[in-house]
Amino acid sequence: MSDLNSLWQPARAGDLRLPHRLAMAPMTRGRSTADGVPTALNAEYYAQRASNAIVITEGTQPSADGQGYLLTPGIHSAEQVAGWREVTDAVHAADGRVVVQLMHVGRIAHPDNTPHGRQPVAPSAVRPAGTMFTASGPTGMPAPRALSTEEVAATVDDHRRAAANAVAAGADGVEIHGANGYLIHQFLSDNANERTDRYGGSVENRIRFAVEVATAVADEIGAGRTGVRLSPGNPYNDVREDDPHTLYPTLVRALAPLDLAYLHLVHAGDEPLLDTLRSLWPGALVLNRAGADLATRAQDITDGRADIVSVGAMALANPDLVDRIRSGSPLNSADPTTFYSGGATGYTDYPTRTV
Template sequence: MLNALWTPTTLGDITLPHRLVMAPMTRDRSTPEGVPTEMNAEYYAQRASHALVITEGTQPSPDGQGYLLTPGLHSAEQTAGWRKVTDAVHTADGRIVVQLMHVGRIAHPDNTPHGRQPVAPSAVRPAGTMFTASGPREMPTPRALTTAEVTATVDDFRRAAAAAMDAGADGVEIHGANGYLVHQFLAGNTNQRTDRYGGSPENRIRFAVEVAAAVADEIGAGRTGIRLSPANTYNDIQESDTHQLYPALVRALAPLGLGYLHLVHFGDEELLDTLRGLWPTALVLNRAGADLPARAQDIADGRADAVSVGTLALANPDLVERVRSGAPLNTPDPTTFYGGGAAGYTDYPTHSG
């Protein structure tokens, strides 16, 4: 069944040699100014044999940052840093898209150079704590964006997408999942607005659709993807109308002709089938916790055009070669997932040496 992974395909304007994609994963190893480094370039180049490399979440503006040492795409220095990464991946014959992620309320001022209060659809404090340089801190109540600021944030995504292309990326993925800003507009507990961005599902999906339209207009729909995670409760998200909300969102996104939808799936097969039927272009599926044969079965059965993997790619820079040859896999080390140096980042061994 793994043979289903190895046929070529396309995600919009991006041609893939096979169907095993590297999922985006925050690694917290950029400079304090959000500039990717030579070590980041090495990390991504090591994994260039994946059909497509999707980068870690990258803030489109200073207010989009919430974690320590995450990269941005809103300054010339950051764009130059990303150019090192894309050049390294392309030299290794890979393809790379930059994921644009605005964290919204999942932030702490201590983790940002500007130290400002986080922004969000509404002033609703998230449960839990945020890791900072001085240890875990309770996340503060965010400031609600004004209607004009929402429009300005859409423009931030547009400018960051243009910067990604200037940096040599093959495309951009919009992070609309996992409880970050786009997802916060979708969910009822985080979006309590009374303007055109709040209330009905049609209003709550508006920000996601406007961001996708702006990015597609800037860099081309065929080089634009979006990641969604229906029913994901991560980062204190509560959805009460998932089966109404996500079909409405996918129907609204479909006319844009985006290159792909990247869906994080938690087991609602009925919803997956519904969204697959509504989506007109390629679908990349991340079936949380599933093994590779199950993921390959999704391709064979037509549920997905490609599948993405996270920690498997993190721990196995040569995952594609290992899976093809039946070689054993490295075990990921969770203690090195976030922050640090080369250990647990660029020093995972390849099977050949």
């Protein structure tokens, strides 16, 4: 398809050499063990999708307190590292590249969803609106416990160790989840962060945790293996940003000198802000323009707004997405009822195209 030609050009994101520019976005799927260990089923799922330029995994907790959802994977125990080794080996055997996303959920959690059953932690003791799905059904989320200044530093170190574990498990890199209302985004926000120490108040203070995590991870595994995901202006999970046009340029300016592998932006529709952040970011920019058609995504590359584009539901429902697009074949539709549960159903049983 001629209007999609820009998708198929080789690219580079830090140390990652990519055969094309279509990446698989991170998507929570809820199919690890209760102890957060990836399984052979997870390895099969990711290996099926290895033809994407980068396979970015589901959010993976860097510590026990980083978990908030049922059956999500971790990367902080020896058993979890061994499980991820099975995943990365399978993706590499299929000639793919895999990046583990580190996701600390902060206050978007419920004790019933974790083995330890502890109160969630967050920048401040501000209860989020909304409910959390648990084994008993949808339940209101409790008020979190505010992290002490010393615990914030320890949480930075949790991310550093988790990144080292991911690389030890064979990952090609890690992506730090700073988007969608989770812990790093909570520090950035105006309503979830009521701190009066060095991590709260001014924009410079509210971005500090994000920059410290990125710096620690880059120092541990190399900047060329480290990406960061942000979602400017996205109110998901009850976060509020009063001035994203000041917040995010300040954050991106602070991250730029780290020479990270890539910046991954979840686009919420603010085109001027996207253009500003693109101009400030010197490295590879991955753009997730949810709901856009492939022609629009390809145009983002042609016009220089993105170097790589990531897709979610299309990659979820089409294990052979790259082949289908290149051949002009119809795409499978995703089944939302199996997004977060169902074993192999709606996970590894989506069909590949017939020749």
